[in-house]
Amino acid sequence: MLNGVSGAGEKPRVLTGDRPTGRLHLGHLVGSLRARVALQESHEVFVLVADVQGLTDHFERPGVLRRHIPEVMLDYLSVGLDPAKVTFVQQSGVPELAELTMYLLNLVTVSKLRQNPTVKTEVAQKGFGAAVPAGFFIYPVAQAADITAFGAQVVPVGEDQLPMLELTREVARRFNLLYGGEVLRAPQALLSASPRLPGLDGNAKMGKSLGNAAYLSDTQAELRRKIMGMFTDPAHLRASDPGRVEGNPVFTYLDAFDPDVARVQALKEHYRAGGLGDVVVKKHLLDTLEAELGPIRERRVGYAQDPQAVMKLLRDGTARGREVAAGTLTRVRAALF
Ligand code: TRP
Numbered sequence: 001m002l003n004g005v006s007g008a009g010e011k012p013r014v015l016t017g018d019r020p021t022g023r024l025h026l027g028h029l030v031g032s033l034r035a036r037v038a039l040q041e042s043h044e045v046f047v048l049v050a051d052v053q054g055l056t057d058h059f060e061r062p063g064v065l066r067r068h069i070p071e072v073m074l075d076y077l078s079v080g081l082d083p084a085k086v087t088f089v090q091q092s093g094v095p096e097l098a099e100l101t102m103y104l105l106n107l108v109t110v111s112k113l114r115q116n117p118t119v120k121t122e123v124a125q126k127g128f129g130a131a132v133p134a135g136f137f138i139y140p141v142a143q144a145a146d147i148t149a150f151g152a153q154v155v156p157v158g159e160d161q162l163p164m165l166e167l168t169r170e171v172a173r174r175f176n177l178l179y180g181g182e183v184l185r186a187p188q189a190l191l192s193a194s195p196r197l198p199g200l201d202g203n204a205k206m207g208k209s210l211g212n213a214a215y216l217s218d219t220q221a222e223l224r225r226k227i228m229g230m231f232t233d234p235a236h237l238r239a240s241d242p243g244r245v246e247g248n249p250v251f252t253y254l255d256a257f258d259p260d261v262a263r264v265q266a267l268k269e270h271y272r273a274g275g276l277g278d279v280v281v282k283k284h285l286l287d288t289l290e291a292e293l294g295p296i297r298e299r300r301v302g303y304a305q306d307p308q309a310v311m312k313l314l315r316d317g318t319a320r321g322r323e324v325a326a327g328t329l330t331r332v333r334a335a336l337f
Pocket of ligand 1: 050
C-alpha cells in the first residue's frame with residue numbers, strides 16, 4: 001500500500017481541478033468535464049477548486065475568485081459530477097498543500113521553471129513581461145504538490161498540461177530518492193481524447209479571458225445568439241458557394257458534439273461542394289448542442305435553488321480532502337525531519 005491511501009481492490013485515485021476565475025464553458029466540457037463524469041464510475045475522483053492557484057494571476061482581484069466558486073460548483077454539478085462519488089475540495093481549505101509546495105520547491109531549479117512551456121505561453125498571454133510574480137512563476141510546483149498530496153495516480157489533462165505532469169513525476173521521484181521510500185506517488189497523465197475546441201470567433205482556443213466562449217450556464221437565447229453569430233468561412237458568401245470545412249469552427253464543434261459521424265460527414269461534403277448555407281449548418285449545430293446542454297441547464301436550475309447545500313458539499317469535501325493531504329504530509333515530515 002503506497003501512501004497509505006490506496007490498497008488492493010480500491011479504486012485508483014484521480015485529481016483534477018480548475019481555477020475559479022470564471023464560469024466553465026464548452027471547451028471545458030469537451031476537454032475535461034466529460035472525462036471526469038466518465039471517470040467517477042471507476043475511480044475515486046477529487047476535484048480541486050483551485051482558488052490559491054487562481055490568486056497567482058488574480059491576486060489584485062480576489063473577489064473574482066470568491067464570486068466564481070459557487071458558479072464553478074454549479075457547473076460541476078450540472079454536468080453530472082455526482083456528489084456521492086466525487087469529492088469537491090477548496091484549495092485554500094487545505095494549507096498542507098502550501099506546506100508541501102515549500103518542500104518541493106527545493107527540488108526544482110529556477111532555470112527549469114523558466115523553460116516550462118506552459119508557463120512561458122501564459123507569461124506572454126498575461127502580459128507580465130519581465131515582471132512575473134514569483135507566486136505565478138512557481139505555480140507548477142504548487143500543482144505538483146496538489147497532485148502528490150492527494151496521492152493521485154491519474155490526472156486527466158489537455159496537451160498543454162503535459163509538462164506539468166512531467167514536472168510532478170520528476171519531483172516525486174526526486175523526493176523519494178533523496179528522503180527514502182515511496183512517500184510521494186508519480187502520477188500518470190490521462191490525455192484528453194478530443195482536440196481543443198476553438199473559440200466562437202475561430203481563435204485556436206476558447207477562453208474565458210478571450211471573450212469567445214459559450215458557457216454551460218448560458219441561457220438558450222444566449223447560446224442561440226452566440227452560435228448564429230459564429231465565425232465560419234469568410235469566403236463563403238452565398239449558400240451556393242463552395243465552403244471551407246478546415247478551420248471552420250462550426251464543423252469542429254459538430255465533430256465534438258454530434259454523435260452522428262456519418263451525418264456530419266455528409267454535411268461537410270455538401271458544404272464543400274456548395275449549396276449548403278451557414279445558417280442551416282448553425283441551426284443544426286444549435287439543435288445538437290441543445291440536446292446536451294438542455295439537461296445540463298435543468299440540473300443547474302435544480303441545484304441553484306439551494307446554494308447553501310451546494311456550498312456544504314464543498315465544505316464537507318474540503319474536510320475529507322484535508323484528511324487525505326494531512327496523511328501525506330505526516331509521512332512527508334517524517335521522511336524529512
Ligand atoms: N491548473 C489547473 C487550471 O489551470 C488547476 C489545477 C490546480 C489543477 N491544481 C491542479 C489541475 C491539480 C489538475 C491537478 O485550471
